[in-house]
Amino acid sequence: MSVYQVLTVPNEILRGKALPVKEINAGVLRVLDNMRDTMYAADGVGLAAPQIGISKRIIVVDIGDNLLELINPEILMQEDSQLGSEGCLSVPGIVGRVNRAKKVQVKGLDRNGQELNLEAVDLLAKVLQHEIDHLEGVLFIDKATETRTE
Numbered sequence: 735m736s737v738y739q740v741l742t743v744p745n746e747i748l749r750g751k752a753l754p755v756k757e758i759n760a761g762v763l764r765v766l767d768n769m770r771d772t773m774y775a776a777d778g779v780g781l782a783a784p785q786i787g788i789s790k791r792i793i794v795v796d797i798g799d800n801l802l803e804l805i806n807p808e809i810l811m812q813e814d815s816q817l818g819s820e821g822c823l824s825v826p827g828i829v830g831r832v833n834r835a836k837k838v839q840v841k842g843l844d845r846n847g848q849e850l851n852l853e854a855v856d857l858l859a860k861v862l863q864h865e866i867d868h869l870e871g872v873l874f875i876d877k878a879t880e881t882r883t884e
Contacts, residue, residue: 736768737775738786740823743873748824752784752791752869755805758847762792766803766845769794778823780861782868785824793865797857804842804850807866811839818860820874821884830878834860 741748755762765788773781773794783792795802812835820832838859841851854862864874875881 736771738768738772740772740776740781740785741787742824742826743875745824747784747787747789748868748873749871750784750789751871752782752789754791755843758805758843758845762790762805763845765790765792766794766805770796770801770803776823779857780865781823782865784868784871791869793862793869795858795861795865797861802852803845804840805844807840807842807862807869809838809840809863809866810851811837812863813837816856816860817879820860820864820878822864822874824868825873825875827883828875828881829884830874830881832860832864832874832877833879834863838862840866 769781779797780795783790791806793804814836816836817833821829837855839853844850
């Protein structure tokens, strides 16, 4: 597939609210494949479609155990909190401390249109929240209690 250039701040697409996917078709599947390839090529653990210039509610995540693809993801529940360090492919060279839920319940569709409901904790919960924030035009630097250059 293709590796896309990851958009960086201050690109305006990163600040827009992504549109829901109405139909899973060949174009959406191609976007998922390209997002996966782009995330792996950039050594990322997550990527949202707006980061490659596509204003659609699609994310891919892989924290090391397996690839998770979610179309139209929503956070249904958040529990507890964790303060941790975050970076972002769209905000190169900056790291910040962000307070996120320690446990989340997320629903969305997989590439076959099947509904997925999953509970995630710790790192996976943090990455899911980070990527879903991208779909709302929110960057980790908006929530960071402190930032530093790296």
